[in-house]
Amino acid sequence: MAKAAATADDAGTEAPKKSNKMLIIIIALLLVVIIGGAAAFFMMGGNHDAEDADAHDDEVVAEEDHDAAAKEARKAKLKKKKEADAKGLPPVFVELDPFTVNLQQETAMDQYLQVKASVRVDEQHAADQLKAYMPEIRHRVLLLLSSKKASELNTPQGREDLAENMVDTINAIVGEIPKNRKGEPEKPIGPVEAVLFTSFIVQ
Template sequence: MAKDAKPAAEGAEAPKKSKKLLIIILAVVLVVVLAGGGAAFMLMKKGDHAEDDEEAAEETVKSKKKDKKKDAHAAPVFVNLDPFTVNLIPETGDQYLQVVLSLELDEAIAEPLLKAQMPKIRNNITLLLSAKKASELLPKEGKEHLAEGLKDEINSVIEPPKKNKKGELIMPEGPVKSVLFTSFIIQ
């Protein structure tokens, strides 16, 4: 029996030692895995910031190239407006202006914005045109000045001007690149 008791005692010590050894090995493996995971996370996080900076720089360069290509190869977008007929400020009796406009837009997506604001745009154009004299509009420079005024008026309806810190109005660029006269009659 003594012999039987001895092996049983050795068998009990072996599982205790192996359990302790197993716990120590698992703890070391867990620490190594956590340290490796933390290191990998930090490296990937730093890599993401570097990649984000590189991607942002590449996107800026690509967008500039696209804008240049777009300007060079994109077909212009034109929107035709209905004719305007207004009374001019009288100089030598009643005078009328009948004008048909086409608007050149910088991009096609601006057309729905323009159409959504059309009643207000037509109102502002009518008010601007009716405040002119025939003598102002007859020379080429008068027509060019009118086209610029119309462009600014339309752009201010779509993107209202903002005030800077000094209280001065800053006119937005707006989607309208130019105003073109397709018909211009003064009677």
């Protein structure tokens, strides 16, 4: 009888031990699955982050290349001007045919602008290029002039601004228009250095 009781007690102690082992195994398996899933998730996320970083780096490099190209173009233009000045070469001018346009109406009376201007370029080749593009240049300049009001042109600063606008308008035709990092157009780069008014009448 004593032996039988002892066997029953041993069976009672072994049963919780087995269930404890099973519980530990299940928990360990769950931990392995969770850790493995988390590792896979982070690895995939890391790859996406790396790809995004690479794409961003490519964009930055492209922007820097574009900015560098624009800077090089400006430097080359300045260098060419300095060389021409050092050699004592005379400036090259292209005289534009007179412009007569109606200005934007501000009063009951119609107002118009009559302008004669010359364009200074960096070399003779550019002067020939301007002549080849003259129909388009005259068209764009006429549109620019006719968009102005008399009140904008009655001051020295207003006329200087108009001359600068004409420089940009012509350079946009015969030169290039660089873009900034946002893809927005910047000041055109071209052979035209200045527009000089030889006659300017607002009536």
